[in-house]
Amino acid sequence: MKTLLLAAARGTGAGVLRVVLALIAAVIVNGLGAAIVLGFSDELRGGGHGTAILFALLIGAPFFIAVGVTGAIAYKQGLMGVLSRILETQAPALAGLGAKFLEKFLRSVNYQPGGPVSDAMLGQWRKFLQLQEDLPRPLPFVLGTLASKVPFSDTITTVATTGTSLPDVARNAMDHMVERAIQGGFRPEASTLLGALGIQFALWVVLAAVLHYN
Numbered sequence: 001m002k003t004l005l006l007a008a009a010r011g012t013g014a015g016v017l018r019v020v021l022a023l024i025a026a027v028i029v030n031g032l033g034a035a036i037v038l039g040f041s042d043e044l045r046g047g048g049h050g051t052a053i054l055f056a057l058l059i060g061a062p063f064f065i066a067v068g069v070t071g072a073i074a075y076k077q078g079l080m081g082v083l084s085r086i087l088e089t090q091a092p093a094l095a096g097l098g099a100k101f102l103e104k105f106l107r108s109v110n111y112q113p114g115g116p117v118s119d120a121m122l123g124q125w126r127k128f129l130q131l132q133e134d135l136p137r138p139l140p141f142v143l144g145t146l147a148s149k150v151p152f153s154d155t156i157t158t159v160a161t162t163g164t165s166l167p168d169v170a171r172n173a174m175d176h177m178v179e180r181a182i183q184g185g186f187r188p189e190a191s192t193l194l195g196a197l198g199i200q201f202a203l204w205v206v207l208a209a210v211l212h213y214n
Contacts, residue, residue, distance in 0.1 A: 003090055003093055004086060004090050004093050004094060004097060004139065005136055005139070007085050007086045007089050007090045008082055008085075008086060008138055008139065008142065010085060011081050011082035011083075011084070011085035011086065012078075012082055012138065014078070014081055014085070015075075015077070015078025015079065015081045015082055016078065018074050018077060018078050018081065018188070019071060019074040019075055019078055021074075022070050022071060022073070022074035022193055023067065023070065023071050023074070025070070025193075025197060026066060026067040026070035026071065026197065026200070027067060029197045029200060029201050030062075030063050030066045030067060030200055030201075030204065031063075032201070032204075033200065033201050033203070033204025033205070033208075034059050034062075034063055034204065036204055036205060036208045037058065037059060037204055037207050037208040037211065038059070039208070040208040040209070040211060040212035041058075041208070041211040041212065043211070058207065058211070062203075062204075062207075066200045069196065069200075070193065070196055070197065070200070073192060073193055073196055074193060077188035077189075077192065077193070078188070079141070079145070080145075080186045080187075080188050081186075081187070081188050082138060082141075082142060083142050083145055083146060083181075083186050084186035084187045084188070086142055087178065087181055087182050087186060088182075088187075091178050091182060094142070094143075094146075094174075094178060095171075095174045095175050095177075095178045096171075096174075097139070097143075098143050098146070098170075098174040098177070098178070099167075099170040099171040099173075099174040099175075100170075101128075101129065101132060101135065101143065102125075102170040102173060102174055103166050103167050103169075103170035103171075105124075105125055105128045106156075106166050106169065106170060107166060108128065109121070109124060111156075111160075111166070113160040113161065113162060113163065113164040113165070113166065113169050114160060114161055114162030114163070114164075115160075116157075117153040117154075117156045117157045117160075118153065119153050121152065121153055121156070122147055122148060122152045122153065125144065125147055125152065126140075126144040126147070126148075129143055129144050130144075146177055146178070146181055147177060149181055149186070150176075150177045150180045150181055152177070155173050155176050155177055155180075156169065156173050158176070159172035159173050159176060160173070
C-alpha cells in the first residue's frame with residue numbers, strides 16, 4: 001500500500017506541475033493572441049461604454065474560456081499521469097490490491113462465477129470503491145479509472161467460468177485489466193496540449209483578421 005501511495009504521490013506532483021505549466025502557457029499564448037487582436041482593431045482600442053462591451057465579448061470571454069479549457073485538458077492528463085505512473089512502476093501491487101477489493105465487491109453483489117455481468121456493474125464498482133474507508137485517496141480513482149478504460153464487464157465474464165472461485169475471478173480479472181491497460185498506454189501526450197494552444201492562437205489570428213478587414 002505504501003509503495004502505491006508513494007507512486008501516486010509522485011504522479012500527483014507531476015500532474016500538478018503539468019497543470020501549472022499548461023496554465024502559464026495558455027496565459028502567454030492567449031495573451032499574445034489578444035494583443036494581436038487589439039493591434040488590428042481600432043474599435044477595441046477606442047474608448048467608451050460600447051468599447052468596453054466589445055472588449056469583454058471579443059477579448060475577455062474568449063481569453064478566460066481558452067485558459068479554462070487548457071487547464072481542464074491538463075487536469076485530465078494529470079489524472080491519467082497518476083494511473084500511468086502506478087502502472088509503470090507498481091503494476092503487480094496494483095493488481096493485488098485491486099483483486100482484494102474486487103473480490104469483496106463481487107461478494108457484496110452476490111455474484112456467482114459463470115453468471116451474467118451487466119454494464120451497470122462498472123458504476124457499482126466505482127461507488128463501492130468510494131465507500132471503502134481503508135482505501136486511501138487517490139486509489140479509488142485509480143482503480144475506478146482502470147476499470148473504465150478496459151472492458152470491465154467483459155473481463156469478468158471472460159475469467160469467471162462456472163466453478164471458478166471468487167478469489168481466482170478477482171485476481172485473474174485484475175491481472176487482465178492491468179495487462180491491457182499497460183498495453184494501451186496512459187502516459188499523457190504533450191501533443192494534445194500543444195495542439196489546443198495552437199488552435200487557440202490560430203483563432204485569435206482569424207479574429208484579428210476579421211476585425212481588421214471588416
